[in-house]
Amino acid sequence: MKREVGIIGVGMTKFGEFWEKNYRDLITEAGVKAMTDAGIEGKDVDELYVGSMTPGMFINQEHVAALVADYAGLTGIPATRVEAACASGGLALRQAYLNIKSGISDIVVAGGVEKMTDVSVSTATVALAGASDEEWEVFHGATFPALYALMARRHMLEYGTTEEQMAMVAVKNHKNGALNPNAQYPFEITLEKAMNSAPIASPIKLMDCSPISDGAAVIVMASAEKIKEMKKDNAVWILGSGQSSDTLALHDRASLCRTEAAVRAAKTAYKMAGVGPRDIEFAEVHDCFTIAEIMAIEALGFCNFGEGGKMTERGETALNGSKPVNTSGGLKSKGHPVGATGIAQAIEATLQLRGTADKRQVKGAKIGLTHNVGGSGATAVVHVYGRDSK
């Protein structure tokens, strides 16, 4: 059952607030870029996956995969939407990978898209709340900042993590994002600005939160046989793919501040790739809130549980650190159109491993990782990528 799979094309829109572009425009723009990058035409595509969290709530539209196939000129191919809240993009990547591995398809397109800014902030909050447990959390008034605030408080209590350490995640990611032309907020911020930003759900402040964004990201994946046939020499290989789930409701979990689904997904991905945390040279992780990045680097085994804040403070996750995290700027600076995020992470991994990440380049990187989370951690998807195939 060995059938290697690689990424041969990537394309994304800038992330931001785009009143002049609709959902269809965004995904088509990203798709055309990805297919051009791959050097393929519509007729070459066997199948399509689209990750999108809640187009029903944001633009009154479901059935979006067929819609995307239609607008991208791919009408007729199987088109499947997948959803696990903010991990929808990661799911699209994994299903495309499984599809090629099954031998059914040779070239599969995986896209992610969300158009979040055409509704009021209150509607967006309700839409995003759909990622948490409606009956046990939303009904009682818990929004996402509140849920992550609970996780942050517990992390502070158990491990002594500080608000400054959380703010340092934001400062680092903005520093990276300032180098990314596709970032929604491509500018640096100071620790002082982060610490003095408005409280949202204490200890979470405005600068601990990723924004509401519009955007799309698309990758083209192919089997090793097809890549050989196409004589592609810049393919980036999927070495490992892991996904896991946890309870939707925070209160049902063994720990408030350990994301066990991510631990399990990483374990699967590492095992498949035949690597460990020490082999990872850079990672894109799901920093929907700054505490989420701290919990992510712990779950991925980059440090022990409880040491994520200190590792950040020591500068190890900075672009020039020993383990660069979120070189793209992460969700915090690059933006977070929820369905697109998992695919945008894969794009950053591809650019890094191609050696074309420009000023964000991690020199000589051969192995990278992405970590995409749904809700407060009920879904986690981890992929390991290599410049060389297994």
Place this chain on the structure above:
Amino acid sequence: MKREVGIIGVGMTKFGEFWEKNYRDLITEAGVKAMTDAGIEGKDVDELYVGSMTPGMFINQEHVAALVADYAGLTGIPATRVEAACASGGLALRQAYLNIKSGISDIVVAGGVEKMTDVSVSTATVALAGASDEEWEVFHGATFPALYALMARRHMLEYGTTEEQMAMVAVKNHKNGALNPNAQYPFEITLEKAMNSAPIASPIKLMDCSPISDGAAVIVMASAEKIKEMKKDNAVWILGSGQSSDTLALHDRASLCRTEAAVRAAKTAYKMAGVGPRDIEFAEVHDCFTIAEIMAIEALGFCNFGEGGKMTERGETALNGSKPVNTSGGLKSKGHPVGATGIAQAIEATLQLRGTADKRQVKGAKIGLTHNVGGSGATAVVHVYGRDSK
């Protein structure tokens, strides 16, 4: 790349209006039945797919696959929601099939669920409209009965199909559904009652429409190796799996009354199974409206284009006809909790091929088919099932 896949367990709730059961109750009930039928426990399940159209609009809840895994006691396994409107269940089945074929999993659960009756009829209409093109159809006031009315009018004009022939689909399906203990409307209706029912969007009358329903359906699938190991002797085999897409908007299609996505999906499934329309001994087709069944049997090649109405009138699609269609009662009589429908179709196929469909049994059936459609036909999923593996 040959790795056969079979269905080893099935379970569903009765379809209907259940004020005392929520989304979680429904899918858990169906899941427990399916796993009991398969003779497996939670620890045996490698992965989960859930088809659900718009829980965001119906119950304010997205991220439902992880939720279902949680409530079914399957926490920790990869849990993926798939969506293509009313074809969401068919997508879950196909992704589970691809997953096993890829060699990643041995036992995968595919479920479908929708809880549609907790909102007002107007909200349900808006939610369902998400399956059609928001910008080109919904915005202009076209609801689903209206879209299918356009298709029906064109079918009548091109082929001379009559309102009586459409009504005969409803009469036949209610006759079958009266034999199905899980049907929402398990009673017979007369041609007179159907013809005299209230106009909804002329020529479509109330008795041409499938209902709004609550319900869930689950199947357990496994690799041939696992089935052999488990010594399962009643497995039903997936011989072919096809999916295709078309434009969301009706006006963009070459024909208003030929569902090309279904034609393509059937072609793929037939080819993979090594069979043709003549070999199919029974079929569950997507009769969301009676005209949809007429277009379905044409697209599947059971008759020529334009002859679906006449074939129905001749009684060929009746339970005792030469090509029984919708022995379960179809969406019309059994009910149509949209995400569950594709899986419920697979359950009927399994019961028929096991020879356990009771009073609905098609005697000696060895090969059957299911046809699941999203929207007005922008997604179609066709599966061919066999009592024996290839």
